[in-house]
Amino acid sequence: MSVMKNKCTFLTILILGFAANVLAQQSEEVTSVLEVFRITVNEDGEEISVPSTEVAPGDLIEYRLTYTNKLDESITQLYPILPVPIGMEFKIESATPSLEGASLSNSGNTFQRLPLTRQVRQPDGTTVTVEVPSREYRRLRWMVPSLDAGDQVILVARVKVINN
Numbered sequence: 001m002s003v004m005k006n007k008c009t010f011l012t013i014l015i016l017g018f019a020a021n022v023l024a025q026q027s028e029e030v031t032s033v034l035e036v037f038r039i040t041v042n043e044d045g046e047e048i049s050v051p052s053t054e055v056a057p058g059d060l061i062e063y064r065l066t067y068t069n070k071l072d073e074s075i076t077q078l079y080p081i082l083p084v085p086i087g088m089e090f091k092i093e094s095a096t097p098s099l100e101g102a103s104l105s106n107s108g109n110t111f112q113r114l115p116l117t118r119q120v121r122q123p124d125g126t127t128v129t130v131e132v133p134s135r136e137y138r139r140l141r142w143m144v145p146s147l148d149a150g151d152q153v154i155l156v157a158r159v160k161v162i163n164n
Contacts, residue, residue, distance in 0.1 A: 068152040078144040089135040094158035105139040
């Protein structure tokens with residue numbers, strides 16, 4: 001029953017978290033499409049990607065977010081955001097284009113460049129800076145400097161489904 005609950009939770013969070021961003025972008029004639037794939041490896045060691053609507057703990061999931069500029073002119077400073085649902089661990093090295101120029105958030109609305117850090121108070125009262133574990137990342141934001149009329153950009157990121 002918990003696997004089914006994880007599947008439903010994943011889909012609900014994915015749909016709700018992404019819907020607001022898609023609607024905002026489409027009203028400006030910039031459309032976005034999110035595809036979700038489960039990544040497996042065959043006996044030859046080659047990766048296979050299969051469209052997926054269900055996930056289970058241990059699965060490697062790849063998001064492909066495509067933005068298309070349907071305007072007659074270029075746009076600049078596009079900031080696509082990919083939500084990372086609870087129960088998923090973002091795989092930092094998987095982002096394409098690379099995370100140079102991108103930022104991440106573990107709180108929802110405050111973005112930082114990698115590595116994400118936070119202040120932690122020690123038992124002796126001192127404060128130290130520690131890196132935030134990637135399983136706590138909740139949103140990934142790329143910065144697309146420009147997107148010409150009729151062009152598209154495909155943003156890719158992978159997450160691992162973890163047990164909560």
